[in-house]
Amino acid sequence: MALNFEILATCGQARRGRVTTAHGPIETPAFMPVGTKGAVKGMTTQELEAAGASVMLANLYHLSLRPGIEAIETLGGIHRFTGWRRPILTDSGGFQVFSLAKLRRMDADGVTFRSHLDGSLVRFTPENVVEAQCRLGVDIAMVLDECSSWPISQEDAATSLDLTLRWAERARTAWPEDHPGSLFGIVQGSVYRDLRLRAVESLRRLDFHGYAVGGVSVGEGTEDRRAVVEWTAPELPANKPRYLMGLGTPLDILHAVGCGVDLFDCVMPARNARHGVLFTRQGILRIKNARFKTDERPVDEACSCPLCARQSRALLHHLMRAGELTGAVLATLHNVRYYLDFMADLREGVELGTLSELAQEITDRYTAS
Amino acid sequence: MALNFEILATCGQARRGRVTTAHGPIETPAFMPVGTKGAVKGMTTQELEAAGASVMLANLYHLSLRPGIEAIETLGGIHRFTGWRRPILTDSGGFQVFSLAKLRRMDADGVTFRSHLDGSLVRFTPENVVEAQCRLGVDIAMVLDECSSWPISQEDAATSLDLTLRWAERARTAWPEDHPGSLFGIVQGSVYRDLRLRAVESLRRLDFHGYAVGGVSVGEGTEDRRAVVEWTAPELPANKPRYLMGLGTPLDILHAVGCGVDLFDCVMPARNARHGVLFTRQGILRIKNARFKTDERPVDEACSCPLCARQSRALLHHLMRAGELTGAVLATLHNVRYYLDFMADLREGVELGTLSELAQEITDRYTAS
Numbered sequence: 257m258a259l260n261f262e263i264l265a266t267c268g269q270a271r272r273g274r275v276t277t278a279h280g281p282i283e284t285p286a287f288m289p290v291g292t293k294g295a296v297k298g299m300t301t302q303e304l305e306a307a308g309a310s311v312m313l314a315n316l317y318h319l320s321l322r323p324g325i326e327a328i329e330t331l332g333g334i335h336r337f338t339g340w341r342r343p344i345l346t347d348s349g350g351f352q353v354f355s356l357a358k359l360r361r362m363d364a365d366g367v368t369f370r371s372h373l374d375g376s377l378v379r380f381t382p383e384n385v386v387e388a389q390c391r392l393g394v395d396i397a398m399v400l401d402e403c404s405s406w407p408i409s410q411e412d413a414a415t416s417l418d419l420t421l422r423w424a425e426r427a428r429t430a431w432p433e434d435h436p437g438s439l440f441g442i443v444q445g446s447v448y449r450d451l452r453l454r455a456v457e458s459l460r461r462l463d464f465h466g467y468a469v470g471g472v473s474v475g476e477g478t479e480d481r482r483a484v485v486e487w488t489a490p491e492l493p494a495n496k497p498r499y500l501m502g503l504g505t506p507l508d509i510l511h512a513v514g515c516g517v518d519l520f521d522c523v524m525p526a527r528n529a530r531h532g533v534l535f536t537r538q539g540i541l542r543i544k545n546a547r548f549k550t551d552e553r554p555v556d557e558a559c560s561c562p563l564c565a566r567q568s569r570a571l572l573h574h575l576m577r578a579g580e581l582t583g584a585v586l587a588t589l590h591n592v593r594y595y596l597d598f599m600a601d602l603r604e605g606v607e608l609g610t611l612s613e614l615a616q617e618i619t620d621r622y623t624a625s
Numbered sequence: 626m627a628l629n630f631e632i633l634a635t636c637g638q639a640r641r642g643r644v645t646t647a648h649g650p651i652e653t654p655a656f657m658p659v660g661t662k663g664a665v666k667g668m669t670t671q672e673l674e675a676a677g678a679s680v681m682l683a684n685l686y687h688l689s690l691r692p693g694i695e696a697i698e699t700l701g702g703i704h705r706f707t708g709w710r711r712p713i714l715t716d717s718g719g720f721q722v723f724s725l726a727k728l729r730r731m732d733a734d735g736v737t738f739r740s741h742l743d744g745s746l747v748r749f750t751p752e753n754v755v756e757a758q759c760r761l762g763v764d765i766a767m768v769l770d771e772c773s774s775w776p777i778s779q780e781d782a783a784t785s786l787d788l789t790l791r792w793a794e795r796a797r798t799a800w801p802e803d804h805p806g807s808l809f810g811i812v813q814g815s816v817y818r819d820l821r822l823r824a825v826e827s828l829r830r831l832d833f834h835g836y837a838v839g840g841v842s843v844g845e846g847t848e849d850r851r852a853v854v855e856w857t858a859p860e861l862p863a864n865k866p867r868y869l870m871g872l873g874t875p876l877d878i879l880h881a882v883g884c885g886v887d888l889f890d891c892v893m894p895a896r897n898a899r900h901g902v903l904f905t906r907q908g909i910l911r912i913k914n915a916r917f918k919t920d921e922r923p924v925d926e927a928c929s930c931p932l933c934a935r936q937s938r939a940l941l942h943h944l945m946r947a948g949e950l951t952g953a954v955l956a957t958l959h960n961v962r963y964y965l966d967f968m969a970d971l972r973e974g975v976e977l978g979t980l981s982e983l984a985q986e987i988t989d990r991y992t993a994s
Contacts, residue, residue: 295944295951300931300958323918323943331921331939339935549692552700562669566708570700574692575664582664585954589669 258438258465259396261497265607269490269516272606275466275497277343277395278436279335281310284497284518285606287509287599288313288345289592290526293322294338297526298588301339307561307589308596311395312340313521316388317349317356320378321371325388333393345396345521347501348385350442351403351470362402364419382426390435398468399427401442406475413446420444421458428462438465440499446471447480449487456491466497469517473502482511489515506535506598507622510615513602525595529587532576535594539621541569543587548573561593562586627807627834628765630866634976638859638885641975644835644866646712646764647805648704650679653866653887654975656878656968657682657714658961659895662691663707666895667957670708676930676958677965680764681709682890685757686718686725689747690740694757702762714765714890716870717754719811720772720839731771733788751795759804767837768796770811775844782815789813790827797831807834809868815840816849818856825860835866838886842871851880858884875904875967876991879984882971894964898956901945904963908990910938912956917942930962931955 265272275282289296289304292315296304304312319328331337334344353360357369357378366381382400389397400423404416424441431439441464445451459467469488472481485500489512492498499519500512509520525535534541536556541548543555551569563572563586575583605611634641644651658665658673661684665673673681688697697706703713722729726738726747735750751769758766769792773785793810800808810828814820828836838857841850854869858881861867868888869881878889894904903910905925910917912924920938932941932955944952974980 293944293947293949294940295949297950298954299951300955301935302931322947323939327919327939330919331937336921337937337940339937339940550696550699552705562671566670568700568706568708570692570696571663571706571708575662578662578691580662580664581666581950581953582668584950585667586669 257434257436259497261466261495263495267606267609267611268514270513270602270606270611271516271518272603273497273518275343275518277438279341279343279395282343282519283310283603285509285513285599285602286310286519287595288519288521289595290521290523291338291340292523293318294334296588296592297530298585299592301341303562303589304340304592305342307593308600309342309592311343311345312338314338314344314346314394315349315352316346316385316392316398317352319346319392320349320388321373325391329391333391335393343395345519346389346392346394346398347521348389348398348400349380350401351502353380354403354405362419364422366400382423383430386427386430386439390432390437393437395437396466397431397437397439399424399439399441399464401444401470403471403474404444404446406446408446410446410448410451413444413448413451417445417451417455421455424459425462428464440464440466440468440497442468442470442501443488443492444471447476447484449483452484452488453491456488460493464496466499466519467492468499468501470501472500473504481508485512485515485517489517492516505622506595506618509598510602510618513606514611514615520599522595525591526588529591530584532583532587534572534587535591535598537621539624543569543572544576545573555590556594559590559593559597561590563590626803626805628866630835630864632864636975636978636980637883639882639971639975639980640885640887641972642866642887644712644887646807648710648712648764651712651888652679652972654878654882654968654971655679655888656964657888657890658964659890659892660707660709661892662687663703665957665961666899667954668961670710672931672958673709673961674711676962677969678711678961680712680714681707683707683713683715683763684718684721685715685754685761685767686721688715688761689718689757690742694760698760702760704762712764714888715758715761715763715767716890717758717767717769718749719770720871722749723772723774731788733791735769751792752799755796755799755808759801759806762806764806765835766800766806766808768793768808768810768833770813770839772840772843773813773815775815777815779815779817779820782813782817782820786814786820786824790824793828794831797833809833809835809837809866811837811839811870812857812861813840816845816853818852821853821857822860825857829862833865835868835888836861837868837870839870841869842873850877854881854884854886858886861885874991875964875987878967879971879987882975883980883984889968891964894960895957898960899953901952901956903941903956904960904967906990908993912938912941913945914942924959925963928959928962928966930959932959
């Protein structure tokens with residue numbers, strides 16, 4: 257009943273795969289646009305499909321607080337509720353409990369916190385987080401974990417990891433084997449190699465349907481972040497999908513694909529778009545910059561998004577300067593399309609065995625811009 | 626070179642027509658979505674086309690101040706700049722000079738004001754406003770007028786109208802006959818029938834390509850507003866398009882179509898959408914209302930907009946309550962589509978001679994909601 261994962265090609269450690277779910281296939285390496293509250297900010301589901309997204313991410317923390325799991329269940333589940341017909345992965349919300357919620361009280365059994373919306377008391381346990389995601393009807397559920405803060409000593413990181421691993425075991429036990437979705441474990445352990453490897457070992461034994469690397473990009477530098485990916489990703493079971501949570505720039509993704517990661521999510525393309533920062537095949541454009549005022553070229557000549565198909569850098573410059581809603585919308589359509597096209601290029605690179613040439617080209621593009 | 630206007634059918638005073646421009650036809654009665662600064666707030670040009678818009682409105686005042694006429698001309702004109710390929714009408718900006726600009730100084734020759742953006746000094750004259758719209762390459766240009774304030778005495782309204790009519794004559798003289806676009810005169814005269822009729826008579830003699838009724842919905846009540854339309858519209862030349870500026874609700878449009886008006890624009894569908902007020906075939910929905918939290922029906926069963934095609938009232942309720950950008954986008958897509966479908970219904974009503982039955986149905990719908 258759970259997902260099926262095939263590896264279609266490899267190139268070094270990089271994998272070209274296919275995750276098959278009840279709501280269709282995900283060609284990997286894949287980028288999952290972030291629809292935290294059930295929608296990618298500024299995009300319709302039709303536009304998201306047209307841009308080539310095969311899977312959307314949503315967030316259990318946010319949806320639990322509003323509109324609530326019961327409301328979504330009553331409305332026929334998360335697919336009917338959001339109108340997104342392809343696969344959906346929900347993050348368990350562990351990260352948000354630790355970054356957004358008020359008056360958080362941890363205990364061995366779970367975490368109690370006050371909603372940042374209305375102050376109401378909410379309790380998350382490994383079991384009820386699994387149950388909530390099952391009720392939503394998601395394709396991929398994530399276990400509840402403790403995303404350790406940064407910086408953290410090795411001792412404290414170890415204590416936190418112990419909790420995360422006990423919770424992972426409870427989540428695995430709670431998972432109903434007849435559910436059509438799948439459950440992923442999450443590797444924590446901060447920047448400590450021993451801890452990361454211990455986490456991998458423990459989670460492996462629990463036989464999840466897939467494995468995520470969490471607790472990255474929480475404040476540590478690029479070098480630490482990349483080291484964690486390099487130690488961890490290749491140790492995860494080769495026959496299961498691997499998901500690097502919350503990353504990142506195109507260069508971060510390129511690096512992680514090279515380490516054998518299959519799935520990604522990041523708010524960056526949409527958030528940067530709203531600030532006028534555009535990703536292109538020529539590198540970064542800060543579109544509000546005065547030099548774009550009369551630039552009649554499209555944002556990216558090779559892009560087929562609704563913006564690049566018809567409009568100039570000058571128009572987007574104008575709309576963003578004027579604070580027009582349409583500026584944010586068009587920039588988002590472009591950046592999300594860029595990320596999805598970028599993943600398609602990486603998939604082709606793995607298939608053709610040209611990933612390292614492609615990597616050089618991409619690195620040059622971004623270091624020059 | 627100017628537009629061509631044919632009347633295909635009539636039903637009482639109502640007309641079913643076709644305006645043909647260099648950028649394609651406009652089937653009338655038509656609603657022109659408002660893209661003040663070159664884009665309808667929250668919509669791509671592709672979505673606007675898909676919704677069935679045949680003409681977009683933009684605003685000379687706003688575009689003159691930013692990015693400036695020269696910038697748009699350099700970029701190949703307003704169609705290339707905005708990416709909107711169908712007809713464009715620009716309002717001359719008279720209304721905005723009087724509502725937005727600072728330190729306005731009127732004289733017989735024109736008006737000098739400070740930009741509300743950067744305080745720079747700008748001068749509008751009947752001649753330079755015509756010239757600017759020609760440089761933009763619009764399909765329909767509007768003369769510079771003085772939109773009189775409200776309330777206003779008949780004497781002051783008469784003085785203001787005299788100025789507007791002198792400016793109209795100068796604008797008509799300034800219009801280059803070889804320009805592929807067209808120039809519309811604007812009837813002012815506040816709520817005074819004599820003044821409105823005098824304005825019609827004077828403008829008729831100037832032989833514009835079309836005629837607008839301006840200075841409505843500036844604070845006067847529904848009865849006064851409708852009376853102005855009833856006196857004025859039928860007196861305008863029957864063989865030219867008639868445009869009622871800045872109106873209105875579906876009931877306002879229905880009434881004006883019945884008086885023989887052909888063209889409309891209004892920010893209402895998009896602005897109301899952003900506030901969660903949805904137009905539907907069952908009347909108005911205030912989607913943030915708690916009763917929609919678990920309402921699984923589409924906003925409007927009979928609508929084919931991207932929202933109604935896939936999503937429920939419950940989702941829109943959730944997104945608007947959460948202040949999500951996508952809520953505003955989806956609601957705008959719906960409301961603009963609703964207005965455009967509404968106009969298509971009115972066109973069919975005129976063609977089939979069933980406008981009065983349709984009018985009754987629409988009136989019942991909106992008075993019940």
